[in-house]
Amino acid sequence: MSSTVPKSSNIFWHDCPVGKADRQKLLKQKGCVVWITGLSGSGKSTLACTLGRELHTRGKLGYVLDGDNLRHGLNKDLGFKAEDRAENIRRVGEVAKLFADAGLVCIASLISPYRTDREACRALLSDGSFVEVFLNMSLELCEARDPKGLYKLARAGKIKGFTGIDDPYEAPLNCEIEIKEVNGVCPSPCDMAGQVVTYLEEKGFLDE
Numbered sequence: 337m338s339s340t341v342p343k344s345s346n347i348f349w350h351d352c353p354v355g356k357a358d359r360q361k362l363l364k365q366k367g368c369v370v371w372i373t374g375l376s377g378s379g380k381s382t383l384a385c386t387l388g389r390e391l392h393t394r395g396k397l398g399y400v401l402d403g404d405n406l407r408h409g410l411n412k413d414l415g416f417k418a419e420d421r422a423e424n425i426r427r428v429g430e431v432a433k434l435f436a437d438a439g440l441v442c443i444a445s446l447i448s449p450y451r452t453d454r455e456a457c458r459a460l461l462s463d464g465s466f467v468e469v470f471l472n473m474s475l476e477l478c479e480a481r482d483p484k485g486l487y488k489l490a491r492a493g494k495i496k497g498f499t500g501i502d503d504p505y506e507a508p509l510n511c512e513i514e515i516k517e518v519n520g521v522c523p524s525p526c527d528m529a530g531q532v533v534t535y536l537e538e539k540g541f542l543d544e
């Protein structure tokens with residue numbers, strides 16, 4: 337696992353005259369991170385994109401960091417063993433922090449299966465500006481969806497270490513928002529995004 341202590345020495349922090357507060361004023365919103373966690377197929381990307389669209393419609397600036405997408409570039413050197421997943425989450429947490437500092441509503445959607453990795457990301461943000469959203473969908477529902485056929489491959493032993501099958505998923509203990517299926521039925525993407533928007537409104541993130 338990567339250390340959070342810099343390897344380099346003789347490094348200094350430079351402050352710029354235009355700060356987060358100035359950018360937030362310009363954008364008429366407050367920077368924060370909406371961190372969406374859940375099993376593969378639980379609807380993370382769907383929620384991220386629907387929320388991104390809803391914010392855009394309201395004239396609010398958001399940006400989606402999707403785990404699958406980032407593994408094509410920033411994180412293409414990482415696999416799925418626990419250390420790689422930890423490094424994946426650490427990097428995305430740092431990038432999300434920069435987006436929040438830029439004044440954006442940063443929407444990160446990653447399985448992020450380990451509690452300790454998510455908590456480390458939470459600790460990077462100031463109090464209240466890390467909003468953890470748990471898509472609490474059953475394995476049965478996710479597996480029935482299986483849009484990429486990955487559960488099928490995992491069940492057949494063709495993918496090893498697949499989250500929920502032969503790799504762990506640690507559910508959040510203290511998330512800000514939990515979205516659940518009721519009797520096997522999941523809220524619609526619009527309803528899921530609406531729940532997050534309501535939270536952001538109530539906490540004042542969508543105001544100056």
Ligand SMILES: Nc1ncnc2c1ncn2[C@@H]1O[C@H](COP(=O)(O)OS(=O)(=O)O)[C@@H](OP(=O)(O)O)[C@H]1O
Pocket residue numbers: 375376377380381402403404407416420421422424425445446447448449484486495496497498499503
């Ligand atoms: N072994 C294994 N376990 C879980 N997922 C796998 C695996 N191999 C490939 N994939 C694909 O990778 C996507 C998850 O990437 P993440 O960066 O979100 O994963 S993690 O947060 O580092 O656990 C995940 O995307 P989602 O289905 O959108 O969650 C899969 O498409």
Ligand SMILES: Nc1ncnc2c1ncn2[C@@H]1O[C@H](COP(=O)(O)OP(=O)(O)O)[C@@H](O)[C@H]1O
Pocket residue numbers: 374375376377378379380381382383481483522523524525528
């Ligand atoms: N709220 C929802 N209601 C119905 N289907 C959904 C919902 N959210 C996602 N889906 C569908 O479930 C599948 C998995 O969603 P996706 O967003 O790709 O999940 P993840 O990013 O967690 O892997 C997709 O086919 C998507 O269209």
